[in-house]
Amino acid sequence: MGELNVAALSMTDALVQRDVDRITLMERKLESNRILHDQARRKRLAMQRQGFGDLTIEQVCNYAPGAVRRGFQQLSRDLTIKSISLAITLNNNKTLIQAGMDRLRNTVQLIHDSMTESTGTYKRRGIVPKAQGSVIVSRRA
Numbered sequence: 001m002g003e004l005n006v007a008a009l010s011m012t013d014a015l016v017q018r019d020v021d022r023i024t025l026m027e028r029k030l031e032s033n034r035i036l037h038d039q040a041r042r043k044r045l046a047m048q049r050q051g052f053g054d055l056t057i058e059q060v061c062n063y064a065p066g067a068v069r070r071g072f073q074q075l076s077r078d079l080t081i082k083s084i085s086l087a088i089t090l091n092n093n094k095t096l097i098q099a100g101m102d103r104l105r106n107t108v109q110l111i112h113d114s115m116t117e118s119t120g121t122y123k124r125r126g127i128v129p130k131a132q133g134s135v136i137v138s139r140r141a
Contacts, residue, residue, distance in 0.1 A: 001082045004033040015096040070117040 007030040014022040052060050057079070108122040 001037055003088050004037045007033045007081060008086060008093065012089060012093055014095060
């Protein structure tokens with residue numbers, strides 16, 4: 001989980017710096033770490049269900065011998081904290097990507113508006129209205 005978190009933070013840094021090559025590299029690294037994490041998580045859950053049924057990881061830690069119980073409980077808390085941290089980082093990455101897409105859409109809209117801006121050209125029935133379609137997907141193009 002730690003490696004996945006580091007990869008997600010590296011992706012955040014690449015997104016903030018807008019380095020396309022690094023974004024691509026970090027995306028591959030992040031995806032491979034995500035797959036490894038998912039496999040390990042599934043294996044842990046399967047073993048936990050096989051041995052303890054529907055008990056949570058915290059409840060399973062309580063079954064440990066007294067000498068190691070505190071260590072297992074700390075590991076359980078660390079897993080919880082790291083998973084929350086990872087979720088926050090992933091949400092930040094999604095927000096950065098969405099903001100980039102919004103900037104791109106706004107830029108295209110501004111270009112489109114400047115190209116189709118009414119210049120006072122008179123048609124038979126009035127001024128030529130601005131087009132409503134996008135430059136990219138316009139059916140009139």
